[in-house]
Amino acid sequence: MIRQLIARTAICTACSLGIAHADIVVGQSTPLSGAVGDMGKGLMAGARAYIEAVNAKGGISGEKLRLVTLDDQYKPDNTVTNTHTLLEKENALILTSYLGTATTGELLKSKLLDTNKVALVGTLTGASNLRESPSNVFHLRASYADEIVRIVDILKGMGLVDVAVYHESGVFGMGGKEALEKALTTNKMPLVDAASYDNKLNDGKPAAVKLAQSRALAIVMISSLKPTVSFVREYRQAGGTAQLFHLSTVNYENLVKELGPQLAHGIGIAQIAPYFDNTRIAVIREMHDAMKKYTPETKPSYYTLEGFINTKVAVEAIRRAGGRSANRATVLKAMEEMGKVDIGGYTVDFDRRNQGSRYVELTMIGADGRLAH
Incomplete structure (x- = not known):
């Protein structure tokens, strides 16, 4: 089935390279429903x-952009099928803002x-195996x-050297656990305990009961929302006091x-972009202005900022590839040659493995449920 899809898509691509577009299509497959639909x-x-803001200024070389988004429901097979549709039927010039380790992995396969x-x-996704x-x-x-x-650097600085991990039992969780073990070893800190959950059940209680008896001073959670909520609630109820x-x-x-503000209070969360309400940064101010005009039904968040930045870089590649005259191959080449670029007070810099950012900051949920950063 996949081979047939690839063959048909290859034929379509060969026919479409170099031709003028009715408009410039940017394709996206992401979950719009299900457990992580809010993120998508x-x-x-x-x-x-971002696309509507560009169109309001005339598009690229007078050509309007069109975003086509398809719901993959966080299912890898759907991601592949959607991508085939975006390339063959929608003639997408570039793709942006997908979501998920398994979904992206299946697409690469x-x-x-x-x-x-x-x-x-x-x-x-931050999975290392997708960057190798x-x-x-x-x-x-x-x-x-x-x-x-x-996170480990911060834990060491706080003197919280006895660390445990709560993680998903699949590829995402095991990869995170391995990365934690490596970081702890580098800092000569022990992993004092570990507990996992079945991602089909999302039940954090067994792990919570186990880790509540641990001597860990800090627990790193490598989990999605529902098992995180289950774990935190059960861990605190069992008397767990670790950070x-x-x-x-x-x-x-x-x-x-x-969880409610009381149980959520004090949880530290890593972020991969500056605080989304920090409008002193030009690109964040630009996002807020664009969202007020074109997507006012959605509140700004780290996810909207990520989608905005992704798309801004993608559109920059289209510009560099010639805009109206660009094709997929020339846009891909523009991305490969992108290097370092300031997108508005925030710099991306692609290395040979196409890694454009390593920005990480730690935030913490305050007593009022707001995010301290």
Whole structure:
């Protein structure tokens, strides 16, 4: 099935290279429903706000941009099917703002990006295995390993040297656990305990009961929203007192909503971009202005900022590739040659593995449920 899709897409691509576009299509496959639908909707809102802002100024070389977003429901097979549709039926020139480790991994396995010589700019995953070899994916967020290194540095500085981990039992969680073990070893700190959860059950209680008996002073959580909520609630109920830290994979507002400010208070969360309300930074101010005009139904968030930045870089590649005369191959080349660029008080700098940012800062949920940064 996948081979047939690739073959058909390759034929379509060969026919479309170099021709004029009715408009310039930017394609996106992301979850718009299901457990992480809010994250996907945020990415989409940020991407759409930027595209509409560009169109309001005349587009690129007089050509309007069009964002086509398809819901993959966070399912890898859907991501591949959607990407095929975006390339063959929608004639997308570039792809942006995908979401998920398994979804992106399946897309890479399908070879659709290679066959079509198309760039994917920005995918919401920090998995190291997706960065180990060159591909047509251009990463604009730090890896989970980068986040973990930053968390461990902070833990060491706070004297919280006895660390445990709560993690998903799949690829995402095991990769994060390995990165934590490596960072702790580098800093001569012990991993005193570990507990996982089944990502089909999302039940954090067994792990919470186990880690509540641990001597850990800090626990790093490598988990999605529901098992995080389950774990924190059960861990505190079991008398656990360790400082809790999380990767950037949870939305703090959802965490506060599910747990309440009292239980959420004090949880540290790594972020891979500056605070989304810091309008002193030009690109964030630009996002706020664009969202007020074009996507007012969505509140600014880290996810809208990520979608906005991803799309701004993708559109810059289209400009550099010649705008109206660009094709997928020339846009891909523009991304490969992008290097260092200031996108408005925030710099991205792509290395040979297409890693454009390693920015990480730690935030913390305050007593009122707001984010301290």
